[in-house]
Amino acid sequence: MVRPTQKRSRKAGLPPGTPMYIGERKSETTRLTLLHYDEHQAVEKPIEAVEECQSFREQPGVTWINVTGLHEVERLTQLGNTLGLHPLVLEDILSTDQRPKSEDYGEYLYIVLKALGHGDAGNEITSEQISLILGRNFVVSFLEGDSGIFNVVKERILKNPARIGKLGADYLAYALMDTTVDNYFTIFENLGDRIEALQESLIARPAPETLRTLNNLKREMLYLRKSVWPLREVVSGLQRGDSPLIQKATGLYLRDLYDHTIHVIDTIETYRDMLSGMLDIYLSSLSIRLNEVMKVLTIIATIFMPLSFIVGVYGMNFHYMPELGWHWGYPAVLLAMATIAGGMMLYFRRRKWI
Amino acid sequence: MVRPTQKRSRKAGLPPGTPMYIGERKSETTRLTLLHYDEHQAVEKPIEAVEECQSFREQPGVTWINVTGLHEVERLTQLGNTLGLHPLVLEDILSTDQRPKSEDYGEYLYIVLKALGHGDAGNEITSEQISLILGRNFVVSFLEGDSGIFNVVKERILKNPARIGKLGADYLAYALMDTTVDNYFTIFENLGDRIEALQESLIARPAPETLRTLNNLKREMLYLRKSVWPLREVVSGLQRGDSPLIQKATGLYLRDLYDHTIHVIDTIETYRDMLSGMLDIYLSSLSIRLNEVMKVLTIIATIFMPLSFIVGVYGMNFHYMPELGWHWGYPAVLLAMATIAGGMMLYFRRRKWI
Amino acid sequence: MVRPTQKRSRKAGLPPGTPMYIGERKSETTRLTLLHYDEHQAVEKPIEAVEECQSFREQPGVTWINVTGLHEVERLTQLGNTLGLHPLVLEDILSTDQRPKSEDYGEYLYIVLKALGHGDAGNEITSEQISLILGRNFVVSFLEGDSGIFNVVKERILKNPARIGKLGADYLAYALMDTTVDNYFTIFENLGDRIEALQESLIARPAPETLRTLNNLKREMLYLRKSVWPLREVVSGLQRGDSPLIQKATGLYLRDLYDHTIHVIDTIETYRDMLSGMLDIYLSSLSIRLNEVMKVLTIIATIFMPLSFIVGVYGMNFHYMPELGWHWGYPAVLLAMATIAGGMMLYFRRRKWI
């Protein structure tokens, strides 16, 4: 979960439309896969030369080109030119800190969304930018890494091309977006566990580290919010059917996707509210602890200060202190002190301090 | 009151439109009841074979099919096909974590709302998803369990079919929604009692458990809010009469229902404000307690420290301490100390500490 | 100031449109008064039989029927039927927990607003529901009790029918609403006094009861807000002139009324902000007090602990303690201790603790 501006500043001064990958996954190779399907069959093949992508243009059926790894800038520029993408689109595909958005370029729609995942270290949430190009009869998807998030869609197509083959490229784009959003729920499952664990430990023993964890969760939530919130507008925009690339039948599915997105946003807001509430619990736990500590101190002091005073009195060296000579003086004083201590205890008990 | 994402993650990866019941009431049987009525009579009969539902299609009057229990997915799929429901509708009916919504599918409206109830354990608020399908001359209602929430409507129809028989299927749908919303008030009655009891105990003795109760109430309120808030838009959408399935006469009733919904939302917001105010009370109660404890400590210390010092002075073993030899030295010191203690008390009284 | 849902739950399960008075003023009689006026004269008479209301229908001039007391449900139902009111209107008139609203029923407008008053006990703010039916040439007003809030309007008409007689029934409705809103200012006057008194006592001596008063005021403000806020929309709706029942000339007056309503809402918001600020003052007053208490404790302890230690030293029973034998030992020690105490005092004074 990097800082919001860390990467952008590298690009200051470059002319607009300059493609430059600003992500961090440099080690992987850029791989292109082409999947062509219609109602009768589905064929998948890897692409070596970018020009192979051209072939589908005149064919019936839907073509899905999946691009994994974004650091081979030159090859991607080539692909962009082959597909006729606007330089700004290519720049945005490589600038992996985009907010979710959808832009209508007439012949194609450019859609950005964020896939969430767990880093290798476990808890931390990572985010991967997914770019979709939706044309009349093709979809191009760009992924930063090889998370395999779209494999489930690929398998569904390969297994049963008949069902999805009847629907157009817009349905494929919907299916990819739907898979991405459905995936959020898995992430939130884990997040919910962490939040509940935190809440437990917050009440049991409020420690400074708990506060740090709380704060980290809050920051993650802020980040998630920023990744998901604009999606709502994106999906609702697509659903309203402003673009002729989206067929009416797909509109129903997009409405469903919109519902899911609202569900995701609701969840984030709920978590945010819970985390806010937890800070209050934390602070009042501290307050309660302080109260308890102070009560102990006050009880001890209130009992022993008067007693110490009394024994001090009989430790004075005045020559004429008749009590000192009494035979029962010592036990009498001990008894008096026991009575005082007992009385104090009773007083505290009545005040519900002990 | 389960976590918001608990159930959804099970469905990640399935193709959209896959019906799968994600609720928890697996034990009950799915039961279908058909109620047909017109101005002259009302007949109720249980349905065994799903195809029996077909019969009403061509008949005059209104047909109400009530489905209780959602776990027999296959039978419900059959029912959905018989009625010509879109796969996404069926999926949503079974996905019992929907937000209230209304979707127009041309030939029918799909309406989701939430019924609230009390769990067996008593206080906890449970929520049940209610799905309504409103067609030209029929209503299908889907309930998760057998809470009997719609019995009052059924009895009203059976007793007096003349009144409701003149109005169409849209009025029946309204009546079911109205019953659900009216039921909220009973739930809120109980909630109000709990909130007031909490407020009492908050001021009387602020304990850590009170805070936990407060927090639980806040979470419940959050949950209620999420269940009710979208209803407002649903009802206002229906009332605006976008769909030809809603007659103009029913619009007046929906406006009334809209009023009730606003009333419910107002109530929730009021409770939320009250709960927020209670946290402030709680924290300041803690602060007041701390102040009191510290005052006791300070009073005790301020009185006894100087006294202990004085008796310490006359406990010193210097050979030449003339006071020690005086005959009235001891009583004089005692008197002096009593004067000091009294003066301190006066000082504290003037400062309103005691 | 009752709980928001207390009354509604009694109605759960009843069919919509069932009239049932849910207020608490059962003891009073329902009284109907008819006031008919035109440019030349104004006549007032009490109504016994509900049918008498019919007479005005065909007459020129404006008729105002004032209904006081809402518990004689049957008589009111009769009146509603005579006037041709929709059952939902009658139900709403009797359900005295409505929010301010205005509903257009074609032939008449139904307007709900809230009159505020002081209970017998004094400070507590009470609220009374006022329903207005505005027809082409008549106004019917429904009041819960006999607060006499509309007497001033009645007298104005009786004294000078010429002025108001030129204006239509819509002006009368406006005049009634204006009187109700103007009355709010008197209530707020008193509320302002209470808030200022509270602020004084908050700074002077922050006590737990002050917090309770503060909280009660906040709740009242919440309640007032709910009673007044929707009025804004009501008046602005009427002013926009959607209904043919409102003449253009009256629009100017309604714009003025809208201004007053905004003024009222502004006042409520100002009070709310003031009350929020007062909680901060309260909490920081507590903090300041704690600081003061702790300073006293610390000063006392810091001065007397070292002194007690010194006298303890010379109270030890070692055989070889040369100071004990010195002739000036005792006064020297006293002097040393006085110096130490003085030094401490200086230190505290420099730190601005005393």
Add this chain to the structure above:
Amino acid sequence: MVRPTQKRSRKAGLPPGTPMYIGERKSETTRLTLLHYDEHQAVEKPIEAVEECQSFREQPGVTWINVTGLHEVERLTQLGNTLGLHPLVLEDILSTDQRPKSEDYGEYLYIVLKALGHGDAGNEITSEQISLILGRNFVVSFLEGDSGIFNVVKERILKNPARIGKLGADYLAYALMDTTVDNYFTIFENLGDRIEALQESLIARPAPETLRTLNNLKREMLYLRKSVWPLREVVSGLQRGDSPLIQKATGLYLRDLYDHTIHVIDTIETYRDMLSGMLDIYLSSLSIRLNEVMKVLTIIATIFMPLSFIVGVYGMNFHYMPELGWHWGYPAVLLAMATIAGGMMLYFRRRKWI
């Protein structure tokens, strides 16, 4: 800075349109001045008889009637009638607690805004209601007192009638509004000084009075906000050119005025944010102070309690305490105690307490 409702309640019960001055500046005389100008010349003369105002009606050029002092209600009523003002306008001119607004009465526009100033006592911000009537070829301005805020405009006209004479009455109205808004910046200058002074003293020595000052500033800011915020809508309404009384050329100037108004509102919001931040500083300053006080107490107690215990041990009167007889016992104990005290000091230093 009076209470928001103080004055209004006096008017409850009066019929709408009753003119009544509710301000407090009763002592001044109502003075009318007429300034007539066109491209060639500008003439100013005081008006005695209200009818003199009529003369300008048919003349070319622009007439500005400036009214100072609002308590001679009868004379103002006369003026209103002469000018053909609606009774509600007259009432609003005299009700000096209006919010800024602009109302279109067809033949003239009625504009209300607030001039801010400093009271005689210095710091406190006072507010004066300014009413403008903009007709086809005249402007009437109503001021509560003789603050002379419009003198600068008058002198500009008298000195150089050529420039402003080319522009219409709407430009004059704009110039008056612009002068009023520009004047706000002078007030804010002073306010900024006070806020910064407060911030200084807040960190230096947080005293209860500082909190009171902070709270007063907050209330003033609330008041300013209420006086200025609606102005935005007023100016933007005028600029949109809904009224034929506003010429297109003046629209550009009004857009500039709109900018200034936004600037003023931004400033108020910034000050509000700063004041909110200052409360946090204040509370945490208190917290820091408490921490410091407690550290002193703890250090003192932690050092002297063990020492006092040790000297107590050797003050016991057991017959067989071998140490008491040792020759180096006394110095040894003193040394031990010094070591303990030194160790404690080291411990505190490592914990960064001293």
Add this chain to the structure above:
Amino acid sequence: MVRPTQKRSRKAGLPPGTPMYIGERKSETTRLTLLHYDEHQAVEKPIEAVEECQSFREQPGVTWINVTGLHEVERLTQLGNTLGLHPLVLEDILSTDQRPKSEDYGEYLYIVLKALGHGDAGNEITSEQISLILGRNFVVSFLEGDSGIFNVVKERILKNPARIGKLGADYLAYALMDTTVDNYFTIFENLGDRIEALQESLIARPAPETLRTLNNLKREMLYLRKSVWPLREVVSGLQRGDSPLIQKATGLYLRDLYDHTIHVIDTIETYRDMLSGMLDIYLSSLSIRLNEVMKVLTIIATIFMPLSFIVGVYGMNFHYMPELGWHWGYPAVLLAMATIAGGMMLYFRRRKWI
């Protein structure tokens, strides 16, 4: 980072449209540079006489006049007249406390935005007003100082006029705005560093100065927000293409710029949220510290008070205290006290206090 109103008040009373430089960079000279380019070449030359600017009017290609330094008011007025600028535009160019805005004057657009930079002292963020005049075939840019922010655009044009020469003056205006916005990211990079450093030090050692730094950062953020937030509306307004001066092709680039602006605003909001969270951390750190201090005090007091009492008992001078005579009395008491101290320690350990 000056106070929001500091400069404006100097202008109160002047007639609208009076040009007056209110910035602080008086020392620099006003320099004008003209850059003319088309598809084939680009020529740059400094301008001495303002009239030289006229030449480009009839030429093909795009002319960019860059003005640096705004204090030579007369020369700028001359330039304004030459270009036919409205007096209000000139006044706004010189009033360097404008909010970002864009105003359509028919023949040209006037755009204001803010460039951010670092002051000489290092951390503090400075802001410079940038005014752009976009005409049919020219752009005039006004900068307060010589920050050289537009050099990168100039060099791009001089190096490769072919690319930018094909696009119109509107693209040049876009390029200047884009450069300004891209520059923000560099500023935010530094800001992010400071915020993170603060967060570190906040948890490690919460000192009053940290709070002051936190507060300064908050104020800067407020200032940034005010500088950037309106930009969003400006760019979206330009992009919507209301003005014929903006060509459709540039619209795509403006959409990209809009994206960047949203990105900037998101970043500011994220930082604001982080800073808010840090205050909570700060306050609870103080609370935790207080708790720790109080625990130390309580532990010390609770252990040594009973012990001091015991040794006090055996320091009493009663004649008949049998224990004093016992041979093992002294060691027995020492042992008893050690036991008590140990027990206390155990108790505290179990309560997790040590």
